[in-house]
Amino acid sequence: MxxxxxxxxxxxxxxxxxxxxxxxxxxxxxxxxxxxxxxxxxxxxxxxxxxxxxxxxxxxxxxxxxxxxxxxxxxxxxxxxxxxxxxxxxxxxxxxxxxxxxxxxxxxxxxxxxxxxxxxxxxxxxxxxxxxxxxxxxxxxxxxxxxxxxxxxxxxxxxxxxxxxxxxxxxxxxxxxxxxxxxxxxxxxxxxxxxxxxxxxxxxxxxxxxxxxxxxxxxxxxxxxxxxxxTDMSYVLIDAEVKVVSFNKPAMAYSKEQNHKTLEVGQSVIDYFPPSKRQGIRETLKKVSEGATIRYEYSLLQADGSLKWFEVKWVNVTGINKQHRGFILANKDITEKKVASLEREKIITDLIARNKTMEEFTYIVSHNLRAPVANIIGLGEILEILDADSPDREAVTGYILSSVNDLDQVVKDLNQVLQVREEVNEKKEAVFFSDIVNEIRSSIPLISSKNTIIECDFSEADHMHTLRNYLYSIFYNLIINSVKYSRKDVTPMIRLKTARKDHLLEISFEDNGKGIDLEKNQSTLFGLYRRFDYSVEGKGIGLFMVKTQVELLGGNIQVKSEVDKGTEFRIVLPVGELEKQLVTTGAR
The missing domain is CATH 1.20.1330 (f41 fragment of flagellin, N-terminal domain)
Structure with missing residues (x-):
């Protein structure tokens, strides 16, 4: 012995x-x-x-x-x-x-x-x-x-x-x-x-x-x-029967704060997850027990409305003979890193958008301002040559005034575009979509004169907390475009619908109008002073304003269209804490 x-x-x-x-x-x-x-x-x-x-x-x-x-x-x-x-x-x-x-x-x-x-x-x-x-x-x-x-x-x-x-x-x-x-x-x-x-x-x-x-x-x-x-990592040791064997203090603090439960040795780890997540956890544990290492990120909404981001890792524990013995669950708070990543992505996106705006402004200076300025200079020189009693002076003066009016209109358009960015820091409020649609319906005579039908489905989301002026302008421009570019002898039909998914809100505008040839106009559709149908009066500012305002709200806009069938615009906007992270960061 x-x-x-x-x-x-x-x-x-x-x-x-x-x-x-x-x-x-x-x-x-x-x-x-x-x-x-x-x-x-x-x-x-x-x-x-x-x-x-x-x-x-x-x-x-x-x-x-x-x-x-x-x-x-x-x-x-x-x-x-x-x-x-x-x-x-x-x-x-x-x-x-x-x-x-x-x-x-x-x-x-x-x-x-x-x-x-x-x-x-x-x-x-x-x-x-x-x-x-x-x-x-x-x-x-x-x-x-x-x-x-x-x-x-x-x-x-x-x-x-x-x-x-x-x-x-x-x-x-x-x-x-x-x-x-x-x-x-x-x-x-x-x-x-x-x-x-x-x-x-x-x-x-x-x-x-x-x-x-x-x-x-x-x-x-x-x-x-x-x-x-x-350590700043939460660790939970789990046996082969998915019962808690041991854990550290950060793991206990996480469980109390996020799950409102106290970790206990011998308790099934499945019980600490919401019922909707348990089947997914069982599938994850099965993969890990077969030798896989699973890593992913997730977020949790806090009581104060903020989001916390975590990185989790599931590791298989084996014995000397490679037999499965249990699991290690490692969890880490990565909120600061995630927010910094979102901020960087927002800065890059905002930088690209601002560079594009600079290109639009350069285009205006090079083209839209040059013509009236050149006309004024040329007509002014002609005016100096003419005699005081020349019958042509009145005509030349009229041409000068016309060029001045053209120049003034371009400056007004620029001011309108610049004013949009000034309004992004205004106070937000709860805006109901049906109120906006009713206001627009009563303010545009063309809607009733064309017997336009507007169908609304706001059952999934009937309002959002945002800038009322922005949302009104977005709705107004998309609705008026659907009415203006409707097909002859076809009653205009506009369908508005909202959908909510996690922290995102989708608003769709669908009509049965003329449609857009996206193969020709996709790249210039949202450009300033860009038009593709000259049969209807317009200046090419509406869709530019829509896209600018949607992006300033932290969202994006997509379009699908077929000629002689209709057009659908889909707008996706962040709501809740995601809106704070994307929009507030961009406003700085």
Whole structure:
């Protein structure tokens, strides 16, 4: 009996030493994982600030050109604020990239061309003040400022490319560190289970050593629980019968806060999930028991209306013979990282939209403003040549007034477009869709004169909390277009329907009108001053306004159409907490 006892003692001592090594390795793995997370966050910050500097540079140019077109001093105030903010962002990026020689060189180029771009915009403002619209337009048309924006964007993209490569590398390192940490924890837990079994066996065989062995076991468990309880991950150990075996303090805190239940050893883990999710959890456990590792993200709505995001991982626990022994459920709060990701996506989307708006404005300056200005200049020269009593003076004067009116209309249209963005920060309210439709029905005589039929199905969602002016404008433009572009000898029919899915609201507008040839007009359908049917009076602003307002509300719009059959517009808008994350971030 002595030899087996000695072998058992040696095995216990060897297991204890191995456990200590794995515990130390686990501690170091956690530290490495936390360090890699910090580096990932550092790279995220660089990308976030490069996105902001690009957005601020575009806003600088927009404010300068708005002042050039309108002469309103409020745009110069906005220009000064965004210019100062851009300089602050440059200082932040400079500090963040100071430890990277290659990125530092790229940042110096970014800083140079962003500053030149802002200085050129300042010159446009100065020329507008000194020489009026004509002088500032000539400065823009001179091409002197061309290339600054493109070079700045090129170097920013190169900087972002470097940072994205670095981010991918650091994420891979973080994933490796997390995998190492989880593996170390799993092995440590298996060692604890093994050690517990051997200690209990020896305790039964040798009552004299029982007290010391139990104390050693408690110390080992205490060390393991200390590691588990001081990580930001929630861990639950589950046996093969899906019953809770052990858990750490973060897991208990999560269960109390999110499930309003207390974790208990021996309780089925299935019971801690909502009834609607239990079948999916059973399927997940089956896949994990067969050797798969399952990872996914999910969100939970909190009592204060906010969303919390979590990343969960299910791991299979096997014995020495690869036999399934149980599961490890790891859960981590990733709300900050998720919100930062959403904010970055929103900044990128907003940047693309603003660049597109700049292209539209450039188009207007190059085409819509050039013609009336050239006409006025040419007619003015003719007027100087004519004698005071010439019968042609009255006709030339009339042509000049007509060109001035054309120029005034373009400026008014621009003001209307600019005013839309000014209204995005106004107070929101509960807006009922049926009220909007009734107001529009009574305000447009063309609806009744054409005997238009408007069918509404707002059973899934009859209202939303939003900007009333925006929603009214969206409904108005889509309904009036359906009426104006109806088919001859066919009674106009318009169907409006809402649908709610999670945090999204869908509003569809379907008619039986002329339809749109999307193969020809898809790319220009929502453009400013873009028209595709000249048989009906219009200016090409309505659909541009609809798309702009939908995107400012954080949504998107899609269209399906067939010629001589009809058109359907589908608008998807965020509601609730998702709206706060997408719209409020964009408003900043």
């Amino acid at each position: 002595k030899k087996p006892n000695k072998r058992l003692l040696y095995a216990i001592e060897l297991s204890a030493v191995a456990l200590g090594i794995f515990l130390f390795g686990t501690y170091e793995s956690i530290r490495r994982a936390e360090t890699m997370e910090q580096w990932v966050a550092h790279t995220h910050n660089v990308l976030l600030h490069t996105g902001r500097i690009t957005l601020l540079s575009v806003e600088n140019e927009i404010n300068a050109r708005n002042f050039m077109l309108t002469g309103y001093e409020k745009y110069t105030e906005q220009f000064d604020r965004t210019r100062a903010a851009a300089q602050w962002e440059l200082r932040v990026i400079g500090a963040l990239t100071s430890d990277n020689y290659h990125n530092r060189l790229l940042f110096d180029s970014v800083s140079l061309y962003v500053t030149k771009r802002a200085d050129f915009s300042a010159r446009i403002i100065s020329m507008r003040r000194a020489y009026g619209l004509d002088g500032s337009v000539k400065l823009v048309q001179s091409g002197e400022g061309e290339g600054y924006a493109e070079k700045a964007l090129t170097f920013i993209r190169r900087l972002e490319k470097n940072e994205n490569l670095l981010l991918a590398e650091r994420r891979a390192g973080s994933d490796r560190a997390s995998a190492t940490m989880n593996t170390s924890i799993t092995i440590s837990m298996l060692f604890v289970i093994l050690l517990v079994g051997m200690l209990l066996y020896r305790a039964r065989k040798n009552s004299v050593r029982r007290g010391a062995l139990i104390e050693e076991l408690e110390r080992s468990e205490a060390n393991l629980h200390t590691i588990f309880d001081h």
